[in-house]
Amino acid sequence: MSRIESPIALAPPAIGAASDARPRADLARLPWTAFVIIVVAVLVAVFAPLIAPYSPTEQSLPDKLLPPAWEEGGSTNHLLGTDLLGRDVLSRLVYGARVSLTVALSALLAGGGVGLMLGILSGYFGGRVDGLIMRVVDATLTFPTILIALLLTVSLGQGLRTIVIAVTFIIWARFARIVRGEVLVVKARDFVALARVHGCSDLRIMAVHVVPNVMNTFMVLLTLHVGFVIIVEATLSFLGAGIAPPTPSWGQMVADGRGHIASAWWLSVVPGAAIMLVVLAFNLFGDWLRDWLDPRLRQM
Amino acid sequence: MIEPGAVLLDVRDLHTYLHTRWGVVKAVDGVSFSVREGETLGLVGESGSGKTMTALSVLRLVPQPAGRIVKGQILLEGDDLVTKSEYQMRRVRGRRISMILQDPQTSLNPVFTAGDQLVEALRVQHADSRANLWQRAEDALRRVRVAAPEQRMRDYPHQMSGGMKQRVVGAIALAGEPRVLIADEPTTALDATIQLQYLTLLKDIQSRTRLAMLFITHDFGIVARMCDRVAVMYAGRIVESGPVRALFRTPRHPYTEALMASVPRMDANVARLPSIEGQPPALHRLPAGCRFAARCRYAEDRCRREYPPTFVVGPAHEAACWRAEPSRSGP
Numbered sequence: 292m293s294r295i296e297s298p299i300a301l302a303p304p305a306i307g308a309a310s311d312a313r314p315r316a317d318l319a320r321l322p323w324t325a326f327v328i329i330v331v332a333v334l335v336a337v338f339a340p341l342i343a344p345y346s347p348t349e350q351s352l353p354d355k356l357l358p359p360a361w362e363e364g365g366s367t368n369h370l371l372g373t374d375l376l377g378r379d380v381l382s383r384l385v386y387g388a389r390v391s392l393t394v395a396l397s398a399l400l401a402g403g404g405v406g407l408m409l410g411i412l413s414g415y416f417g418g419r420v421d422g423l424i425m426r427v428v429d430a431t432l433t434f435p436t437i438l439i440a441l442l443l444t445v446s447l448g449q450g451l452r453t454i455v456i457a458v459t460f461i462i463w464a465r466f467a468r469i470v471r472g473e474v475l476v477v478k479a480r481d482f483v484a485l486a487r488v489h490g491c492s493d494l495r496i497m498a499v500h501v502v503p504n505v506m507n508t509f510m511v512l513l514t515l516h517v518g519f520v521i522i523v524e525a526t527l528s529f530l531g532a533g534i535a536p537p538t539p540s541w542g543q544m545v546a547d548g549r550g551h552i553a554s555a556w557w558l559s560v561v562p563g564a565a566i567m568l569v570v571l572a573f574n575l576f577g578d579w580l581r582d583w584l585d586p587r588l589r590q591m
Numbered sequence: 592m593i594e595p596g597a598v599l600l601d602v603r604d605l606h607t608y609l610h611t612r613w614g615v616v617k618a619v620d621g622v623s624f625s626v627r628e629g630e631t632l633g634l635v636g637e638s639g640s641g642k643t644m645t646a647l648s649v650l651r652l653v654p655q656p657a658g659r660i661v662k663g664q665i666l667l668e669g670d671d672l673v674t675k676s677e678y679q680m681r682r683v684r685g686r687r688i689s690m691i692l693q694d695p696q697t698s699l700n701p702v703f704t705a706g707d708q709l710v711e712a713l714r715v716q717h718a719d720s721r722a723n724l725w726q727r728a729e730d731a732l733r734r735v736r737v738a739a740p741e742q743r744m745r746d747y748p749h750q751m752s753g754g755m756k757q758r759v760v761g762a763i764a765l766a767g768e769p770r771v772l773i774a775d776e777p778t779t780a781l782d783a784t785i786q787l788q789y790l791t792l793l794k795d796i797q798s799r800t801r802l803a804m805l806f807i808t809h810d811f812g813i814v815a816r817m818c819d820r821v822a823v824m825y826a827g828r829i830v831e832s833g834p835v836r837a838l839f840r841t842p843r844h845p846y847t848e849a850l851m852a853s854v855p856r857m858d859a860n861v862a863r864l865p866s867i868e869g870q871p872p873a874l875h876r877l878p879a880g881c882r883f884a885a886r887c888r889y890a891e892d893r894c895r896r897e898y899p900p901t902f903v904v905g906p907a908h909e910a911a912c913w914r915a916e917p918s919r920s921g922p
Contacts, residue, residue, distance in 0.1 A: 418656065480697040482708075485760070487652055489685035489712050489767065499711060503702045 322579050328572035336388040343382035344370075348537040351377035356555050372557045374547060380561055383539035387562060390540040391569075394451065395520040398458035403513050405459070406466020411505065413467065414474025415497055424467065431464035440527045449535040454527060458520050466512060470505055477504040507584045514577030518570030525566055541566050596628030599803040600649070600688070600771045605663035607641075607648045614875040618644040618658070620827035626771065629801040633814040633835070635850070636824035639871065642807045645824070646773045649805070650690060651680050667771065686716055689769040693776040695756035699748040705732070705759045706744030709766060716767040731762040736792060754785035758792070765796065773805045778813065790817055811854050815839065820907070823847045826871050826882040833908030843910035845887045881912070889914055 335342055355377040360370045371380040413424040440457040447453040477483065478501065486496045525542025527533035534540040541562040548558025607619035619641045626632045634642050647653050649665055651672055665672040667688060675683065692698050700708055709728035710721070719727070725744070732740035735758040748756055757777060764772060774793065778786040790813065797804060806817055814821050814835060822832035823846065831844035842848040852865045869886040872878055878885065884894040893913055902915040 481692045481694055482698055482700045484652070485690070485692060485698055485763070487684070488650060488690045489763065490681040490683070490715050492681060495715070500700055504700065507702075 322575045325572040325575035325579075328568055329576060332388055332392065332569050332572075335385055336392045339385045339389050343379075343385040345379040345382040347378065347383045347386040347539045349378060353377065356551075358555070359557050359561075362557075371561050372555070374544075374555075374558055375551070380544075380557060383544060384541070384562060384565055387539040387541045387544060388565070390451070390534055390538060391521050391524055391542075391566075394454055394458065394524045394540075395517050398455045398462065398520050398524075399513055399516055401455065402459040402462035403466050403509070403516070406463040407470050407505075407509055409463070410467040410470025411474055411497055411501060414471040415478060415493070415501060421471070425471070428464040428467050431460070432468075434461075436461050436523065437526070437530065437532075440523075440532050441530075444532040449533070451534065454524055454533050457527065458523050461523065462516055462520065465516075466509070469512060470509060473505040473508045474501055477501050507581065510584055511577050511581040514573050514580055517573035517577075521566055521570055596630075596801065598625045598627050599668055600805065601625040601664075601666040602645075602649065603664040603666070605645065605648055605665065606661045607644055607653055607658060608661050609644075609654070609658045611657060611875070616874045617827050617877060618874060619648055620877075621663075622824070622827070622829055624822050624829065624832065626803040626805055628770070628803055629797065630820070631797065631804040631806050631818045633818035633821035634805060634807045634824060635809060635811070635814060635821055637809060637850075637871065639874070640824040641827040641874075642824055643775055646690065646775055646805065646807055649773065650684060650688065651675070651677075685712070685767040685769065687767075687769055688771040688773070689764040689767060690773040690775065691757075691760055691764050691777045694780045695753050695760055696780065698760045699756055701748050704745050704747055705751070709744075709759070709763055712763045712766045728762075728766075731766050732759070734765070734796070735759075735762045737762070752785075753781055754789060757781060757785075757789060761789075761792070761796075765800075768800070769802070771803045771805070773807070775807045776809070779808075779810075786813075793817070811839075811851060823850065826877065827874060828882065828911065830883065830912070831908075831910040833905060833910075837905050837908045841905070843904045843908070843915045844883075844912045845889050845914070846883045847910075849886075 351373070354369070354373050355375055357366065357369050357373040357377075358364050359372040359380075360367050362372070369379050369381065371384065373379055374383070409424050409428075413421045439460055440454070443453050443457045443460075447456070483496060483500055486500050491499070521541070524533060524540065525545060528540045528542035529546035531546075533542060536543065544562035545559045545566070548555065548560075548562075552559055602625065603623050605619050605622045606617070609616040609618050622641070622645055624632060624634075634645065636642050644653065644658075647658075648660055649672070651660070651665075653660065660673055663673065667683065672680065672683065699705070703711070706725065706728055709731055710724045713719070713724050713727055713731070729740045729744060732743060737743050737755065737758055743751070743755070743759075748759075751759065757780075761777075777793075778789050781789060793804070794817065796802065804817075806813070808814060808817075818835050820833065821835050821838055822829045823838075823844065824830070825846050831838065831842065831847045838847065839851070842851055846867075849865070849867045853867060855864055867886055872882050872885065878895065880893075880895040880897055881887070881890070881899055884890040887894065891913070897913075899911050899913045899916075901909045901911045902917060904910050904915045
């Protein structure tokens, strides 16, 4: 987590900023590979029915365990092979992107939003408010992730909604704690005191001075947690507490293939590679975003 | 010197206490002073003497929930600020009284351009269209003599020098056209040449707008340059106050005397710069008598028993020391 330090501390001073230093060089530094992976993943998720060659749930036992096209015995009918029930791995991967990204996005927005809000309140007001919120954060963080998810699955039933709630519950506390720390740093700086001297209300100070200064950290946290959330979803699905089969999710595909890793490696490796690529891409993107959001680094 | 006018800020018997786990810290303990229109009052004292806490009290920005104004009046143009609600105070801050802080590096929000911050400050005072606000922000920069303000408006704080930042901070402070400005060591973080420029700028603005300034500093050189009158604070109280000239020529309180003696001078050749021995008393365990007694070389029994009242020692010149008692001869 070393990347989530105060961006202020990381930023070297801009020496003799260029005469016409408006955002300019920023896009050139965008990690294109990562960006392309993210865009492709999102497009695939959105247009899954158009892209997938087969239905992700249609079984065809005679075609079971076909290897990918480039392996011996593979065919171009099933580019990435088929699974135990003869379902097309490529189609499942495409539909799986939908599930994984939906879960990631909604859980991040919900969990991140709650965390941001509570973190700001906690850091800004301090005292009893801070004590209360931070104890709840502590309590939340001590809960084993898997246990919460299993409990929720039992009480709410399997499904997308349950998993989003579970992940939200797990990540809000991490956001709240880190955002609070940032707010404490920002709050101690004179511009907040001066804003008060100029007659700003607490709400206005939070909105105008505190939020923009923690946004940076928040955005980086968001992108770094995309990977975490995808992995949590995969873990839960792997354990059977996630998305109910036959709906494909990447984690579940890895789980399904684990017994056949010696004979049919593609069942686990293909979705595993997809998880890895997307998580990596989001992390690289997060790194770039952090620099880009910092006005000091943007113009260098 | 500018001819002073009506009293704008009149602080009477102000007590601001901080309730900490070590007990009640009497940060400001019975401070009275007044500042007139067009006048600059210097507030001098060592660190922890209560200068900044006095300033924060005037703005009603004492750290919460530990700090509280327990007694006294703060009359701004005859209007008592102590009894105002937080909501009413918001309309006072920035419009009638404003403040500049020490460190320009952290006085500006790093994620916004100078223009955006000025516009924000102006908007809090007066709602207006963005184009108008932008225009007024540019004028505000021009008033603090920023060269090419239309370009500086688009600069982020990290692209500006310390002096430039402090000018922007000044422009923001003056955006609401306050009558009273509190400057809390505004030039401490600036280098010497920029310091002088900035002080001259403040003086010029004052002579145009007849601003009343409360100038907090520990630098007697700045006091001599900037202030009409000066008040010396020690352990939460004002121990001596008077016109700058009189106080410099004939300091009547041993603390003032000792402070001045410890300022390096070009004309005197001393082997070792005199310093004041010891530490100021802890503000939560104050002695019964004079607070300076333990460090004072003239201290007698009476000083340790009774806190001296404030004696008038000259025209508008007062000192809280038994040695200044009219029946006795001065130090």
